[in-house]
Amino acid sequence: MTYQTLISATDLAQALHGPEAARPLVLDCSFELADLSAGRRAHDAGHIPGARYVHLEDQLSAPRTGRNGRHPLPSREDFARTLAALGAGDDTQIVIYDNAGGMYAARLWWMLRWAGHAAAAVLDGGLPAWKAAGQPVSTDETPAAPAAGRFSLRPALVTTASYGEVRANLDTGARLVLDARAPDRFRGENETLDPIGGHIPGARNRLFRDNLDADGRFKSPAQLLGEFQALTGGRPPAELISQCGSGVTACHNLLALEIAGLRGAVLYPGSWSEWSAQPGAPIATGPQA
Structure with a gap:
């Protein structure tokens, strides 16, 4: 399997x-x-x-x-x-x-x-x-890797958006940006990782930890589907751009979307740390509209 x-x-x-x-x-x-x-x-x-x-x-x-x-x-x-x-x-x-x-x-x-x-x-x-689950853990040093594998690049199963594409989207509104950061950082408060606080104008906030139950496991596909559809207004996944601070927790939202059956959302790899470093990049603060 x-x-x-x-x-x-x-x-x-x-x-x-x-x-x-x-x-x-x-x-x-x-x-x-x-x-x-x-x-x-x-x-x-x-x-x-x-x-x-x-x-x-x-x-x-x-x-x-x-x-x-x-x-x-x-x-x-x-x-x-x-x-x-x-x-x-x-x-x-x-x-x-x-x-x-x-x-x-x-x-x-x-x-x-x-x-x-x-x-x-x-x-x-x-x-x-x-x-x-009662499974063992080890403190042993990991053994030397086996002979290098033959890992071939194949056609990508996911897509990305560049800064320019996300910037252009501000004019068209063709895609909805989902921001995986904590709500206070989204609002522009308590920013400790990047020099400037705030969010991409028009973005909506989906803290990545909201994908998990209290036990740290992912919520059910049905629950994730309902929550994402409520947040996005039912937009198809191809119209969603996932971002965060640096393109890491944005992938958590992309995984949750896939679990929910919403395959095809796009990653903005540079995310807020790239966006906020660009001269003249529009910045919004406060809660999502």
């Missing part, structure tokens, strides 16, 4: 005890924006046995220029080399998790789809769900 959105802790445990050739590649994306080494420390303190650690800034982002956002996408070619070095191949089932409700795992999930790799899923509930 191929998993393309979520996988439960029980199903992952079964897959890891299956035939060796069919076992998934498990990647730990735990991270903290305010402490760049915290994710690695958390991995070392206890991870799913055999999981390999992937660093958001070192392996899933390109160098910053000051105008391209805090976590710009690497080239697809560089990303493919990263996956191959981790042992991924074209047929590998990849499972991603973190310790933050999928906040960072969703970014890698989306990037795999961007590379054309459909067999990628986020562990629902992350490491806490794994532990709650």
Whole structure:
């Protein structure tokens, strides 16, 4: 069975005890924006046995220029080399998790789809769900990666929007921007990560954590569908642009949309950190209209 959105802790445990050739590649994306080494420390303190650690800034982002956002996408070619070095191949089932409700795992999930790799899923509930299911964690050093895989770039399964395209959309209103940041940052209050607070004019706020139940797992497809349709007025997913601070938690909303059956929304990778760095970019503050 191929998993393309979520996988439960029980199903992952079964897959890891299956035939060796069919076992998934498990990647730990735990991270903290305010402490760049915290994710690695958390991995070392206890991870799913055999999981390999992937660093958001070192392996899933390109160098910053000051105008391209805090976590710009690497080239697809560089990303493919990263996956191959981790042992991924074209047929590998990849499972991603973190310790933050999928906040960072969703970014890698989306990037795999961007590379054309459909067999990628986020562990629902992350490491806490794994532990709650009675599954073991390891503090052993991850063994050396196997021989590099043959990870081929294929047609992207997702699409992106550039700053210019999002700027032009202000005039046409053809697409609705969904902002995954916390409501206070959306309003332009308590901004600690970017120099300027506020939001893209016309955007609506959908805090990524609203996709989760109290136990840290994703809400049901039906509940997510109802909530997104209420927020967007029923607009089709192709008319939605997902953004956040730097193109990370925006992917959480994209995963939730896909779980809800709303496939086809677009990512603005640069998000607010790129938008607010552009001279003359319009900025709104206060609650959504």
